[in-house]
Amino acid sequence: MVDASTTYTLLVMAGFILVALLVVHHHHCSDAVRRRRGEVVAAERHYGEKITGLERQIDDLSEKLLVVEEQLAAMEETR
């Protein structure tokens, strides 16, 4: 049978180990979130640039479509 001081020493050691495990787990969680946040921000920037380009192309296409529709309408009128 272990005496009281040994028991408390073991308890304190177990406490330290549990706290250390908690710190490591917390660190892992924060790291995972930070890494994913970086990936999401990069993806948002990437998609944002693509969206800007697409919107410009859509404007160009809309203008061209308008011109073609006007020409078709003019043809209809002159029929």
Add this chain to the structure above:
Amino acid sequence: MTLSLALLGLGLVAFAMLRRLFSLRRDAELASLENRLGTVRDRFESILARKRDLARELDDKERELATRRSNGEGIQTLPMFDLGTETIDENERVSRYLVSKGKITLEQSQKAFDKMGTLQMDYLAVCLTLGFIDLDTAKAVARAGKPAR
């Protein structure tokens, strides 16, 4: 001994609860980030689909326009001399023709006359330069302006 076992149990319970709390917070933040990414990706997909639709529509209309042109539809080239305008000058005649066909408005016509002196061009060229008519219309009008042989 009982007290030390109780302390150990308490410590283990606290450890498990804190660990679970950290995991839950991590999962919630990751889910929120996935939502953000999903929103941007959906927006991108919808804009891409819109662009594809527009491109397809434009393609169809351009094909229709090309078909009509190749079938000889479009601006009629005959009636300029039917307007009773033999006594007025060429520019005025072209102007009346374009306005009567709805190719330009009266304001645009007046503006083209105003710019003729500055640009040192004839009426049709001024209209073309100012973008009131396109090249095809200008050619058609020029053809229509020639007397029938």
